[in-house]
Amino acid sequence: MLHIMVLPAAILVFIFSYIPMTGVLMAFQDYKTSLGITGSPWVGLKHFRYMFENEYFMQITWNTLFFACSKIVMNLVIPFTFALLLNEVRNMGFKRSIQTLVYLPHFLSWVTLSGILIDMLAQTGLINLFLTNVLGTKAIFFLGDGSWFRFTIIFSDVWKEFGFNMIIFLAALAGINPALYEAAEVDGANRLKQTIHITVPSLMPIVIVVATLALGNVLNANFDQVFNLYSPMIYQQGDIIDTFVYRQGLLSGQFSFATAVGLFKSMISLILIVISYRLAYKFAGYRIF
Incomplete structure (x- = not known):
């Protein structure tokens, strides 16, 4: 009976996750929509060679690693520290209220949050109005300046997600003798x-x-967040692998090259996931049955 209950989910995963994997063949073809996968000419590793020779690909790889690693570190340090501080609060009503407030952004989509952030961080937004009218400083182009955009991406991701990790640490704190x-x-x-x-x-x-489990996402810099906040003027500092694949594949029609980039990212992510589970098992006894 348990296997029958799992069967519908397994069928959905097979249809929508495994069957589409045949599309990776496009990475080794000069894909033409009129010819399809079976009729498009094979070009071998042409797109992979072009990918590694492309300086811009190296830039977006660096951007992806920078965003992902910064988020991993900050989403460990801040929730850990906040959980320790919140654990010392003795007023349970106040403790639950703070816990709910910091956890709430996790349930909001990046489409919603990006709209809020754009309104707040625009040159005429609330934050810049405060900086110019109250503090008397110059307005900051948070979403148009490359350096400030990187800070905005990392800070907003931590603000949205650190409540979730904090719940994990609070649960672990409750289990201490x-x-x-x-x-x-x-x-x-x-x-x-x-x-x-x-x-x-x-x-x-x-x-x-x-x-260690977060290592598997080191090449996932959160497409939804970056896509909804970036603009062409900060592509050099804000573009990541996923947004690059989206533009090359769906907007520019370079399906084979975009597939090659996506396949490269997937292979590296698979290796990192295997390594992360090995490390989790070795150092913390964590395993998936």
Whole structure:
């Protein structure tokens, strides 16, 4: 009965995830829509050679790694720190209220949030009006200046997602044996020493699991976020692999080249996912049954 219950989901995955994989053949062809996959001429590794010789591809690869790695680090450090601080709050009503407020943005789509951010960060938006009228400084082109755009992408992603990781760390904190704190208090340890010597070491296994599993997404810099916030003027600093594939494949009609780039990214991501699960199993005993 359990296998029958899983069958509809397995059929959907097979239809929409496995059958479309035949499209990777386009990466080795000079694909023409009029000829189809079976009739298009084979060109071997032509598109892959062009990809690695293209300086702009190296730039977007660097952008993708920069965004992804920065988000991974910040989405570990900030939720971890915030969970430790929130764990010290004794007023349960206030604690639940803060927990709900920081978790709420996780449920909003990037289409919705990007509209809010564009209104707030525009040159005539609320933040720039505050900077110019209250602080007397110059307006900042958050979404048009490359350096500020990178900061905006990382900061907004952390603001949206750190509440989710914080819930994970709070759940791990709830599983720590209270007897450890009682013994430490008897020995004269204050709250800071208890945090350093009990709380932090007890959280390290879950931190390792979250960090290693995040390695599989190191080439995923969040297409939805970047696509809804970037513009042609900051392509050099803000373009990532996924947005590049979208423009080359769907907008420019270079289906074979876009497929080659996507296949390259998928292969690297597969290798990183395998490595991350190996590391999670080795250092934290995490495994998927």
